[in-house]
Amino acid sequence: MAKYGKLEWNQRNIINASEEIFHRLDETHYREPEFAYKKIDQYYERFDIPEATTREGIINFIPRRWPGRGGQDAICNVILAYTRTAAALEEMVRRIVFKHYKIPEQSTGYIFRMMKYKEVNFGCSDHTNREFFAVLDLNQVDGLEMKYDGRWREIGVKPSTFLVMAGEPLKDWSEGKIHPLKHRVTMLGNRERYSVGLFSYYNEQAESSRAMVKQMSKLRIESSKSKAKDIPKEQVERSRRS
Numbered sequence: 001m002a003k004y005g006k007l008e009w010n011q012r013n014i015i016n017a018s019e020e021i022f023h024r025l026d027e028t029h030y031r032e033p034e035f036a037y038k039k040i041d042q043y044y045e046r047f048d049i050p051e052a053t054t055r056e057g058i059i060n061f062i063p064r065r066w067p068g069r070g071g072q073d074a075i076c077n078v079i080l081a082y083t084r085t086a087a088a089l090e091e092m093v094r095r096i097v098f099k100h101y102k103i104p105e106q107s108t109g110y111i112f113r114m115m116k117y118k119e120v121n122f123g124c125s126d127h128t129n130r131e132f133f134a135v136l137d138l139n140q141v142d143g144l145e146m147k148y149d150g151r152w153r154e155i156g157v158k159p160s161t162f163l164v165m166a167g168e169p170l171k172d173w174s175e176g177k178i179h180p181l182k183h184r185v186t187m188l189g190n191r192e193r194y195s196v197g198l199f200s201y202y203n204e205q206a207e208s209s210r211a212m213v214k215q216m217s218k219l220r221i222e223s224s225k226s227k228a229k230d231i232p233k234e235q236v237e238r239s240r241r242s
Helices: 011-023 055-059 071-100 168-173 203-229 233-241
Strands: 037-039 044-050 108-117 123-127 133-137 144-148 151-154 163-166 183-186 193-202
Touching: 011 044, 011 071, 011 108, 011 133, 011 193, 044 055, 055 071, 071 108, 071 133, 071 163, 071 193
Parallel strands: none
Antiparallel strands: 037 044, 044 108, 108 193, 123 183, 133 163, 133 193, 144 151, 144 183
C-alpha cells in the first residue's frame, strides 16, 4: 500500500475521465478499438492505452474530435497527468526492489488500464499480473482479495491509497525470491464501479509497444494528409482568406 499525495489530487479527475470514455463507447470511434477495448465478460470490461505516459500514445487513442467538454486536449491532459505521476511512484518502488534483490535495471514501458465493473454481485476472476508492477487505484472498488497461505484474504484499501503489486516477470528476475500473489475482486452492490491501473513491462515488450505507437502516429498523419488532398482547391483558398 502506498499513500502518494501527488496522485491524490488527480484521483477524482481520472475516474471521471474513465466514466466518460466508457459512456461514449457507442457514439465514439476510438483509434484502435480492437486493441484498446476488451469486454472480458458480461460483468467486466476495460480499455488499455499503450505508452500512456506520452502525449503521443494517448492522442493515438483519443479521437481528435472528442465530444466531451474541452475536447481532446482536456481529457488527454487528465490522463497524462495521472499516468506520469503513477509512473513516478512505480519507478520509485521498482528501484528499491531491484536494488534490494540485485536485479539489473530494465527498459520499461507502461500500459494504462481503465476498468469497469457492472452492477452485479461479481467481479473479476483470480489471476496474477503478467507485467513487472501494477499501480492500482481502487477508489470505487471494494472486495479486493489476495490468496496467501492457501487462503483468500480481503485487502482493505483506504481512500487515497494506491496498491503496488508485483507481477509474474519479477519471480524470474528475482530467481524466485518475489512471488506474485493471486488476486480477485468480489463485489456487492447495485451500481457500476470504475478503477484504473498503470502496468509496467520491460525490454522487448516496451520497444515493440513504442514502435506500434510510432506506426499509429504515422498512419494518423498520412490519413490527415490524404483527407487534405481530397478537399477542393477552391475550398482551401476560401479557408485561407477567411
